[in-house]
Amino acid sequence: MFTPHRKRLAVSTLLGAALLAVPVTAHATAAAPTAAPASAQVSAAAVGLDDPVKKDIAMQIVSSAENSSLNWKAQYxxxxxxxxxxxxxxxxxxxxxxxxxxxxxxxxxxxxxxxxxxxxxxxxxxxxxxxxxxxxxxxxxxxxxxxxASDSAFKKAQDHERDRVYFNPAVKQGKADGVGVLGQFTYYDAIVMHGDGDDSTSFRNIRKRALTKAKPPAQGGNETTWLNAFLDARVWAMKQEEAHSDTSRVDTAQRVWLKKGNLNLNTPLDWKVYGDPFHIG
CATH class of the missing domain: 3.30.386.10 (Chitosanase, subunit A, domain 2)
Structure with missing residues (x-):
C-alpha cells in the first residue's frame, strides 16, 4: 500500500556553499575531551549514515513512510x-x-x-x-x-541520483554540523520530502529555522537539543502543506529514537508511521 504523504517542493539546488567548513566526528560536542583514546576516535569517525549497514537501515525507514514497506529495493x-x-x-x-x-x-x-x-x-x-x-x-x-526497472542500469541510475541529490548532501551537512547517524538521518529524511530549493519549507530553510532556536554540536551546541530544534522546524514545514501534514514519521519514529538517546541509530528499532508498526532487528 502506498501512502499519499510523499514528496517535496522543487529541488533545483544542491547543498553547497551553505555547508560548514569544518567537519566534526559523528559524536563530537563542544565539551568532548581532547584526550580521547585513539581507538575511540577512529570508531566515531568511521561510523556515519554512509556506512553500508546504516545506509540500508535509512533506506528501509524512508521506505516505511514513502511506500508503507521496508522492502525499498522493490520500489525501483x-x-x-x-x-x-x-x-x-x-x-x-x-x-x-x-x-x-x-x-x-x-x-x-x-x-x-x-x-x-x-x-x-x-x-x-x-x-x-x-x-x-x-x-x-x-x-x-x-x-x-x-x-x-528490470534493467540493472536503471537501478544504478536511481541509486546514483538518490545519492547525488539527496543522500550525500544530507550526510555531508550532518557531518559538518557534528551530528551522529540519527542526526544525519533526520537531515536525509527532510531533504527527501522537502528538497533543497529556495522555498521556505526546503531543507536548507528548515535548518535555518532551527538555527534561530539552537546550535549544532559543531557550533558548540548540544546534539539532542539541536536535533529537537531541527525536528520542530521540520514539523512546521510539513504542516505547511496538506499532503505532508501527517507528522508521524517524525513524532512516532525519529523523535522516539531521539528521546531514547539512540544517536547512533542502533538496532533493534521500533517505530510507527501513519499508525503502521515497523521493526528492524
Missing amino acids: KYIEDIDDGRGYTAGIIGFCSGTHDMLELVEYYTQIKPGNVLAKYLPALRKVDGSDSHAGLDPNFTKDWVKA
Whole structure:
C-alpha cells in the first residue's frame, strides 16, 4: 500500500556553499575531551549514515513512510500520480515529473544507456517539469517505467541520483554540523520530502529555522537539543502543506529514537508511521 504523504517542493539546488567548513566526528560536542583514546576516535569517525549497514537501515525507514514497506529495493518499479501537484512520483526515492529530479534521472540514465525505453520521453519530461501535467507521457510512460526497472542500469541510475541529490548532501551537512547517524538521518529524511530549493519549507530553510532556536554540536551546541530544534522546524514545514501534514514519521519514529538517546541509530528499532508498526532487528 502506498501512502499519499510523499514528496517535496522543487529541488533545483544542491547543498553547497551553505555547508560548514569544518567537519566534526559523528559524536563530537563542544565539551568532548581532547584526550580521547585513539581507538575511540577512529570508531566515531568511521561510523556515519554512509556506512553500508546504516545506509540500508535509512533506506528501509524512508521506505516505511514513502511506500508503507521496508522492502525499498522493490520500489525501483513504483510509479503513480498521488495527486499532490507534482505529477508522477516514482522510484526508490519518489522522483517526480514535476520537480525536476525525474527529468535529471532519465537524462542520466540515457547518458549511461542511450536508446533506453524511457529516452523517448525526455522532450515530454522537459515540458511538464514544474507542473502536474502528464502531457506527452500518457498512456505508456508508467508501463515503460516498470519495464525500465528490470534493467540493472536503471537501478544504478536511481541509486546514483538518490545519492547525488539527496543522500550525500544530507550526510555531508550532518557531518559538518557534528551530528551522529540519527542526526544525519533526520537531515536525509527532510531533504527527501522537502528538497533543497529556495522555498521556505526546503531543507536548507528548515535548518535555518532551527538555527534561530539552537546550535549544532559543531557550533558548540548540544546534539539532542539541536536535533529537537531541527525536528520542530521540520514539523512546521510539513504542516505547511496538506499532503505532508501527517507528522508521524517524525513524532512516532525519529523523535522516539531521539528521546531514547539512540544517536547512533542502533538496532533493534521500533517505530510507527501513519499508525503502521515497523521493526528492524
